[in-house]
Amino acid sequence: MHGLMHGIPIALGYLSVSFGFGIMAVKSGLSPLEAAIISITNLTSAGQAAGVSIIATGGSLFEMAVTQFVINIRYSLMSLSLSQKLDKSFSPLKRLIASYGITDEIFAVASVQDGKLKPAYMYGMILIAFIGWVGGTCAGALAGEFLPSIVTDAMGIVLYGMFLAIIIPPARKNKSILFVITIAAVISVIFKYVFTSVSSGFAVIISALIAAILGALLFPVDDKEEEQ
Amino acid sequence: MSIVAYIAVMALVTYFIRMIPFTLFRKKIKSRFLKSLLYYVPYAVLSAMTIPAIFYSTGDMVTAIAGTVVAVILAYFNVPLIIVALSAAGVALGIGLLF
Numbered sequence: 001m002h003g004l005m006h007g008i009p010i011a012l013g014y015l016s017v018s019f020g021f022g023i024m025a026v027k028s029g030l031s032p033l034e035a036a037i038i039s040i041t042n043l044t045s046a047g048q049a050a051g052v053s054i055i056a057t058g059g060s061l062f063e064m065a066v067t068q069f070v071i072n073i074r075y076s077l078m079s080l081s082l083s084q085k086l087d088k089s090f091s092p093l094k095r096l097i098a099s100y101g102i103t104d105e106i107f108a109v110a111s112v113q114d115g116k117l118k119p120a121y122m123y124g125m126i127l128i129a130f131i132g133w134v135g136g137t138c139a140g141a142l143a144g145e146f147l148p149s150i151v152t153d154a155m156g157i158v159l160y161g162m163f164l165a166i167i168i169p170p171a172r173k174n175k176s177i178l179f180v181i182t183i184a185a186v187i188s189v190i191f192k193y194v195f196t197s198v199s200s201g202f203a204v205i206i207s208a209l210i211a212a213i214l215g216a217l218l219f220p221v222d223d224k225e226e227e228q
Numbered sequence: 229m230s231i232v233a234y235i236a237v238m239a240l241v242t243y244f245i246r247m248i249p250f251t252l253f254r255k256k257i258k259s260r261f262l263k264s265l266l267y268y269v270p271y272a273v274l275s276a277m278t279i280p281a282i283f284y285s286t287g288d289m290v291t292a293i294a295g296t297v298v299a300v301i302l303a304y305f306n307v308p309l310i311i312v313a314l315s316a317a318g319v320a321l322g323i324g325l326l327f
Contacts, residue, residue, distance in 0.1 A: 013310050020313070034231055041239035046277060051238045053281075061237050068241040071277075074270045075242075079250035092251060099250035100243060104270075153287045154295070154321035160282035161299040161316030163274040168303035170271070180268045181275035188276040200281075208272035215272070216264035 003124025010105045010125070011132025017045055018133045020158030022140020024049065027152065028056035032141035039137035043103060043130060047071045049159050054201045067201040070208065078107035087116035094119045101126030104166075176219035184211035286320045290327065295320035 018039060025035035030052065042048050047068050054064050079102050086095070098119060106125055110117055144152050171178040184207050191203035198206070286292040295316035302312045 016310055016314060020317070030231070034235070038235055038238065041235060042242050044242060046274060047238065047242055050277060051234070055231065055234050061233060064234055064237045065241050068238050069245065070269070071273050072242050072245045074266065074273075075246045076249045077266050079246050079248075083250050095251040096247060099247040102246045102250065150324050151321060154291065154317045154324055156285040156287070157282060157292060157295045157299075157316045157320050158313045160278045160285050161295065161313035162309055163278045164282075164296070164299045164316075165303040165307070165309040165312035167271050167274050167278075168300060169306050172304060177268070177271050180272050184272040184275040185279040189280050192280050204273065204276045207276035208269060211272040211276070212265050212268040215268040216261050220260050220264045221267045 001124065003121040003126075004128050005124075006109050006121075007106075007125035007128030010103075010109065010129045013105065014129055014132035015136040015139075017159060017162050018136030019140035019143070020155050020162075021045065021048060021052075022137040022142075023144040023147075023152045023155045024140075024159065025052050025137075026141045026144035027156065028052050030055065030141075032138060032145070035141040036134060036138050039134045040130075043101060043133055044072060044075075045159060046163065050201060050204060054199075057199060059199050059201055063199060063201045067205060070205045074104075075102055075107075078102055078104070078111075082107060082110055082117065085111070085113075085117050087118045090117070090119055098122040098126065101130065103129065105129070176215055176221075179219065180211045180215035183214055184208050187211065286324070288324060291320040291324045294323045 021039070022032070022035050025038065026032060030038075038048055038051065042051070050067050050071055051064060054067060079099060082102065083095075090098070101122070106122075106129060109125065110122065113121075140155070144155075167177070167181050171181050187207035187210055188203060191198050191207060195203070282296050283289055283292045286295065298319045299312050299316040302315055307315075
């Protein structure tokens with residue numbers, strides 16, 4: 001019950017973002033069913049958006065695997081951190097189930113809870129977030145097929161708007177994050193207009209890795225900063 | 229390439245990234261470089277994904293730039309995520325209707 005309640009704001013946020021994802025997927029040539037299956041099996045925004053663009057441009061499966069790995073590797077840190085907070089009642093099987101639902105938002109809420117995390121709490125929160133994510137995807141994919149294109153075109157920006165809302169506030173407070181996102185953006189632009197033969201998925205990974213490595217070398221974080 | 233194969237690769241890679249540390253690892257990462265790298269990766273990925281793709285996201289550079297400018301300003305003033313995202317789309321739609 002507690003988990004369900006904590007999941008409601010997450011689900012509401014997911015609804016509108018996944019609505020944008022559904023529209024984007026259909027515009028890229030996927031069917032509503034395929035868009036829904038991607039949301040059911042992945043439950044992640046940035047990875048899914050990158051995945052759809054790889055499918056749309058006919059990228060290789062290797063490119064898909066590497067892209068998903070780099071974009072989603074942050075989850076392994078979150079999983080690692082949450083694994084230290086699990087209640088004894090979390091059996092290996094329950095860990096296998098709950099690990100499916102570790103997203104940025106669920107991690108953020110779960111990691112600040114007092115005491116140990118119980119399976120029922122995690123299941124409840126993941127379930128309601130899942131309903132918001134998949135429901136929004138279906139609604140967006142279906143709406144994408146009959147809404148006027150001027151509306152669906154405008155909705156194409158939703159996911160990117162959310163990404164900006166995630167990276168700008170910390171960059172404002174922390175100069176090293178500002179440095180990293182600026183470098184990543186500049187390299188990404190160079191790929192787009194200069195090294196045009198590099199596919200979009202690899203361009204994102206290479207840009208991000210160069211920027212993150214420079215950030216880690218020039219501005220190594222201490223433990224305090226990491227917890228913010 | 230079969231769409232099922234694409235989705236299977238996406239789903240499996242994403243699941244294993246979450247599952248392996250959650251079920252197996254018990255130790256903490258010690259390397260300061262590795263910790264720093266993992267700390268910066270999400271920001272770098274989101275930035276590289278957004279720019280320049282956001283300028284092409286609406287099919288019209290003018291509406292996309294208008295939406296981007298609004299999103300950047302609202303995000304700078306810590307407006308909640310969803311309002312930033314929807315305002316960007318609202319402005320893109322508004323500009324699209326006007327011109």
